[in-house]
Amino acid sequence: MMTGIQPQKKKSAMKSLQEKRTELIRDYLEGRAEDFLVRHAALIDGYFWESFTRSDVGPLMDIARNPYAIIALGGYGRMEQCVHSDVDILFLFEKDVPPAAEALIQEIIYPLWDIGLEVGHATRSVGECLSLASRDLEVLTAVLDARFVCGMSPLFMTLMEKLRARFVTSHPKKIMGWLVEGNRKRHEQFGDSTHLLEPNIKLGQGGLRDYHTMLWLGRVRFGLKEPRDLEYNGYLSWEEFHNLKKALAFIWKVRNHLHYLTGRKCDQLYFEHQIQLAETLGFTAGEGMTAVERFLGALHLEMDFIKQHLLMLLDEAGHDQKLGLKRRYRKTTRIAGLVVHRGMLGFDDIKSVLKNPELLVAVFQESGSKKLPLSAEAKRIVREMGYLVDEALCNRRVVLKMFERTLAIPPFAYHPLNEMQATGLMSQLIPEFDAIISRIQYNKYHLYPVAKHSLRTVQTAAGFALVPKEKSLPHAVLYHETFGEIKNKRLLLWGALLHDIGKGVPGDDHSKEGAVLARKILARFGMRSDYMETVVFLVQEHLFLIKAATRRDINDEETVTACAMKIRDPERLRMLFLLTVADSVSTGPKAWSEWTATLLTSLYFKVLKMLEKGTLAEEDAIERIEEKQKRILENVTEAERPVMEALLEGMPPAYLLELSVADIRAHMRLSLHRKGAPFAWQVERCQGADLRRVLIHADDKPGFFSRAAGAFTLNRIDILDARIYGWKDGAAANLFILKPPPDQIFEEEIWEKTRKDLEDLLTGKIEMGAIVAKAPLAPSGKGMVLEPPLIRIDNESSSFYTIVEVHSYDFPGLLFRLTSALFRCRLDVKSAKIATKVDQVVDVFYVRDFDGEKMDSPEQEALIRQTVRNVLPEA
Secondary structure (H helix, E strand, O other), X not given: OOOOOHHHHHHHHHHHHHHXXXXXXXXXXXXXXXXXXXXXXXXXXXXHHHHHHOOOOHHHHOOOOOOEEEEEEHHHHOOOOOOOOOEEEEEEEOOOOOOOHHHHHHHHHHHHHHOOOOEEEEEEEHHHHHHHHOOXXXXXXXXXXXXXXXXXXXXXXXXXXHHHHHHHXXXXXXXXXXXXXXXXXXXXXXXXXXXOOOOEOOXXXXXXXXXXXXXXXXXXXXXXXXXXXXXXXXXXXXXXXXXXXXHHHHHHHHHHHHHHHHOOOOOEOOHHHHHHHHHHOOOOOEOOEOHHHHHHHHHHHHHHHHHHHHHHHHHHHOOOOOOOOOOOOOOOOOOOOEEEEOOEEEEOOHHHHHHOOXXXXXXXXXXXXXXXXXXXXXXXXXXXXXXXXXXXXXXXXXXXXXXXXXXXXXXXXXXXXXXXXXXXXXXXXXXXXXXXXXXXXOOOOOOOOHHHHHHHHHHHHHHOOOOOOOOOOOOHHHHHHHHHHOOOHHHHHHHHHHOOHHHHOOOOOHHHHHHHHHHHHHHHOOOOHHHHHHHHHHHHOOOHHXXXXXXXXXXXXXXXXXXXXXXXXXXXXXXXXXXXXXXXHHHOOOOOOHHHHHHHHHHHHHHHHHHHHOOOOHXXXXXXXXXXXXXXOOOOOOOOHHHHHHHHXXXXXXXXXXXXXXXXXXXXXXXXXXXXXXXXXXXXXXXOOOOEEEEEEEEOOOOHHHHHHHHHHHOOOOEEEEEEEEOOOOEEEEEEEXXXXXXXXXXXXXXXXXXXXHHHHHHOOOOHHHHHHHOOOOOOOOOOOOOOOEEEEEOOOOOOOEEEXXXXXXXXXXXXXXXXXXXXXXXXXXXEEEXXXXXEXXXXXXXXXXXXXXXXXXXXXXXXXXXXXXXXXXX
């Protein structure tokens, strides 16, 4: 039974712990508390010490006959106690857990809950701990990190001795297999945090759990006891261990501030917290980057260091992803100075490298050709001997050839380009590369840091050499065949490597800056001038095709002609096409779609035909129109023929050239069945893509596109592309390419509602203003830095239309607002291209005024800009 004094003492102890934690956290946030993690854990240790010595329940349990100990587990056991980390505790008993243990937990743990600490506790005997550890990796690793706090220390020693004897010493390979497999599954679940824009700084690859895995592997495989033993036993050099401590200090600092900012344990670095964290941690804008981009770059750099050194330790341990054992590669190397040992490639001696620095490049080429990973020691030698790579070495023809062969290696697990960057050799060969290694582009469209994206682009391009597998990229066979047609493939690979090199230089146009840098880099390597010009062209124009495909009407002969005049050579076109594909695919999974691939491929073939035939001859166009008209009239009855011929007579040539026979027939059927209705439509599924095609026949009146956009907006259907063709009889044939409705289970009902909404808009039953009210001006880029909207007006690219190009962050109803604004400017939309990049959108409209003229005076252009800007969000 408790005395009357004890509860007061416990309240005093809790108050003391709460006050001391508050003071310590305040000092830490103000930069006055070194070793915060250890001091925080020690504060909690003090509470447990005091609770143990003053316990009312403990004496009743007869500790002499039934000894127990309080053991710290997990991060608390490692003395890595962050601001809102859990406090994991084990109440360890010798044999049986007595009934009084529940009262002991209530006495010691409940007060910690009362002050807001998250406490995880377990009550087990030594035997139960060992039994669970033999089956559960999480329990095993928790016990590996266990630390005695108070109670009977011999009990804790007994547990650790038995754990080592039964598992660590007896079954190290089994435990290592568990660790490696658990590591792999964790990385699959949480991703590679060294490039994610919202990384998990604890569980993602490169996060704190990778460091913990290093410690567990060290204890099991090498018998290490303290983190410092990684250095003392030669698994890390002095410099590597120093850099490891630096990386951990930064990540823990980020984690602590994130905990404090969110008021809870939070390890996912969400967008909404990143800008404030960057400011709190003292990052400022500079070198062409915002403060948050510099913060994320620094974080990714430190996390990549941890990732790379875990991989090195796994190699040292001789692991296999599934079995915990390295497969025995039966491979050899004939390159003097290189050796294969235990399935890994390395140098026979550091003296060989000093005598022949070319080996620093040769080892990566051999790694790729033999598909052998570099040993940890080889990576250290490359890192330490990198200073031997100078301009004179790069200018050797043999070095250029070896580097180009490395570029040409298709993707595989241990790709030498990744290792080249990780060891610093890429920056030694190309010093300009260093500026893009940690450069982040702060939006949801660019998934990877610039350097990592560049390497992925090279590997994707090199992968086109492989025969496509099932479920590969859309049009993968075309990419493979086109790659085979390119005579000098290494120029494409150089273009892929250097296409974003200009992002390391502050400026508005990274393509132009990159072209200047590419010329300097290639000159250092001694590349032929004509080859150099091709690579410089690829770097400078690497965005040209994708912009043309997604922002211009690819069915307009002027668009195709402009592309052909810019590119001029079929070989360059093939390279630029594949570079565009590789660049888009490597940007991230949300940056490439079947629709984008279709647009790009269609433009590629049109430009290729023009370059190979010299022109889109007018005679050829006439022949194609006549042939198409014949096919349209096939199987038409004598009664129908006069009506059909009359409709064909009124169709513009562009319409007959651009649309398929099936689409033209569908529009004709819709025309014949309208019977006075405001419009008639037909909804189809696109072949080969989860998209919808809507063909509409309606009166050719200004504002139709805006009203159609309004109907689709009301039903949450996104427009990707639209074309409107006026017929001579006063009607218009429309083709919309759309994303499917969000709820595809009730898709037919949604399409019927959309049809009714469009009818009501055209007849005036629904006012345009009602849709504006339902489409709030709210950007979807939560937590992002919103850049000012950009409005471009182009009166040069088309002879017949004014092109209005709008860049903005996306939000519900944006397209309707834009088309309504254009309608208020007395502009009629004849074609539209909608290019959405995750959280950003580029909407392009081909417009004429209500009299069919371009809007090309300065006053008209100013009116368009102001009217459109009024419906867009400000930054």
